[in-house]
Amino acid sequence: MSGSSNQRTLFQTWGSSLGSLNPTDAPKARHPTTETPEPSLYDDNEDDDLMVVAVNEAEENLQHDNDFPGFDSSSATVWxxxxxxxxxxxxxxxxxxxxxxxxxxxxxxxxxxxxxxxxxxxxxxxxxxxxxxxxxxxxxxxxxxxxxxxxxxxxxxxxxxxxxxxxxxxxxxxxxxxxxxxxxxxxxxxxxxxxxxxxxxxxxxxxxxxxxxxxxxxxxxxxxxxxxxxxxxxxxxxxxxxxxxxxxxxxxxxxxxxxxxHIELRSEESPDILAHSHQRSVEKMVVPLGEALAAQQARYLQVLEKFMSRLVHNRVMAHKDLQSFSKYQLILARDQFRKNPPTHLKGPQQGMLEGDFALCISLYHGYELLMQMGLRSLFFYVQGIMDGSRGLFNRFLPQSYKTSPTGGDEPFIYGHPKLQKLEAVVLQHFRLLEATTRVMIFSSFRDSVQEIAAMLNRHSPLIRVMTFMGQASAGKGVKGFTQKEQLEVVNRFRQGGFNTLVSTCVGEEGLDIGEVDLIVCFDAQKNPTRLVQRMGRTGRQRQGRIVVILAEGREERTYNQSQSNKRNLLKSIVDNKRGFHxxxxxxxxxxxxxxxxxxKMHITSGQFDHRGSSRRSSRGRRSNAQDRTSLIHPQNFSE
CATH class of the missing domain: 3.40.50.300 (P-loop containing nucleotide triphosphate hydrolases)
Incomplete structure (x- = not known):
């Protein structure tokens, strides 16, 4: 049905005729859908006339009670x-x-x-x-x-x-x-x-x-x-x-x-949901660090221990097992130090310890990157934020991790054993299933997204990869996507131009990326909201598979705690919606x-006209086509 005929049927849901009809009879008379009017019967001008008539009729019925200004009593007999x-x-x-x-x-x-x-x-x-x-x-x-x-x-x-x-x-x-x-x-x-x-x-x-x-x-x-x-x-x-x-x-x-x-909550186990949701299998794969990465972990902890020791020596930080420590605990300790600095510390000493806190927080973030993402992500992080970091870390990292992950015919250097597991999972998926299947991979950090895309790009054309990131930010990191470019990537992926999307957290939420058969989470999320959003990218139209790849140790514990938090939260809402005001x-x-x-009524919508949106966007900034290609096709990586 054309857009104009759609307007005509919609406006007939208004009007004085509604007041003279029984609620059960009115919609049939007001909203006919069995016949399509001939296009020649009326044009855009007649649509405008029809709109004016409908609005005028509705305004005649407006509720004049001060409590409900603008309310049309005739239309509210039904929803x-x-x-x-x-x-x-x-x-x-x-x-x-x-x-x-x-x-x-x-x-x-x-x-x-x-x-x-x-x-x-x-x-x-x-x-x-x-x-x-x-x-x-x-x-x-x-x-x-x-x-x-x-x-x-x-x-x-x-x-x-x-x-x-x-x-x-x-x-x-x-x-x-x-x-x-x-x-x-x-x-x-x-x-x-x-x-x-x-x-x-x-x-x-x-x-x-x-x-x-x-x-x-x-x-x-x-x-x-x-x-x-x-x-x-x-x-x-x-x-x-x-x-x-x-x-x-x-x-x-x-x-x-x-x-x-009021809260309306449904989980995937809710009885009225089961008939309409497709099964999603969730597989947790725990990957040992391996000898090489475990050795680098020990060396990194030695560096971190040196900077932490001054905080412990000055009694602003309790001695902790660094492997079980967290960046959040460091931030809390710094906040406590700022509120109540020890009386035995003078001004210059306080400033020195403030610097130690900042450095340890940065270093501990690097440690989390090392454990979850690997050596290459750690190097690019440290290189990006610290002056002179090359001097400190050149002896720490092998040269092969400091260069682009793609080196022509050179073999790919895996910065973390999880990368090999990810590669095996994705290759197996594409070799077993039909060519129309699609995969989405989540990683929280842009450098890691680039590294994963480079690794999988070696298996083209079986795996056709593109990256998906949030908007560009200041600094020397990997360039992000404008919102216009984000839409372009989503559309191309949905239309089948590529079959694998490697995304940061920007891909977690509501964008319609089409049906995805395999979701791979390359890192654990402490917040269950993030994990639920990621998992929701699959199982919409058919059965989906979710693989969570975790490093043995802290990351595995983080994931388990997140799952426990999710179950407890849903239970607390369902049970009372207990304790909520x-x-x-x-x-x-x-x-x-x-x-x-x-x-209940059949509603006929016309064809959505995208021309308005395209005209708006054409007035905005146009990015260079070559730049856009380099964003979508991960061929130029940080060096």
């Missing part, structure tokens, strides 16, 4: 749920709950959080014909993805939707806020427009927050909700996340910051006398 997608009972139940309470939806990745958001937004769009609906996502690529996804679910006319970015002039954004109804943007843009009074806060009726676990501290999500609630409490909040937080304290912060009064004043968005009944 509409689409049948153009297979009906899943859990999605329907969660959508209903989210209409009437400020709701945090915790649903495994790939099971339809965006679908639920689209349903909720659509109904508030109907109930408040002059209201504004906001969908916030943490990055511009996610914003661009979600506007199309919501359109495809509920078919709200693109002419009523807007994607706002910080690159749009402020006066232009003010006009967009005035003329459009649904807004897709980052929280930073939303906060800026609220601060300038560009965004009409009193007209905002529904706020959707994607990746809601980020709403901690003074994150922009928190600022937006605080700013909105300082002007009005008459808006619904729908928060979405695959996992609500790393611990109960984080979950409570999200609840408090986003004014959550919910927001007590979730607003009622409809008058007491109105209780909408469910009406």
């Amino acid at each position: 509409i749920y689409p049948t153009n997608y297979p009906i899943r009972e859990y999605q329907l139940n969660i959508s209903k709950a989210a209409l009437f309470q400020n709701t945090l939806v915790c649903l495994p990745t790939g099971l339809g959080k965006t679908f639920i958001a689209a349903v909720v937004m659509y109904n508030f769009y109907r109930w408040y014909p002059t209201g504004k609906i906001v969908f916030m996502a943490p990055t511009k690529p996610l914003v661009a993805q979600q506007i199309e996804a919501c359109y495809n679910v509920m078919g709200i006319p693109q002419g009523h939707m807007a994607e706002l970015t910080g690159s749009t002039a402020a006066h232009r954004r003010q006009e967009v806020w005035r003329s459009k109804r649904l807004f897709f943007l980052t929280p930073q843009v939303m906060m800026n427009d609220l601060s300038r009074n560009t965004c009409p806060a009193l007209q905002v009726k529904c706020v959707v927050i994607d990746e809601a676990h980020k709403a901690l501290g003074n994150h922009a999500y928190c600022q937006v909700i605080r700013q909105l609630s300082s002007q009005t409490l008459q808006f619904r909040v729908l928060a979405l996340s695959a996992t609500p937080g790393g611990d109960t304290k984080s979950v409570q912060s999200v609840i408090s910051n986003l004014l959550i009064s 919910m927001y007590p004043n979730s607003p009622r968005m409809l008058p007491d006398c109105i209780t909408p009944t469910l009406h």
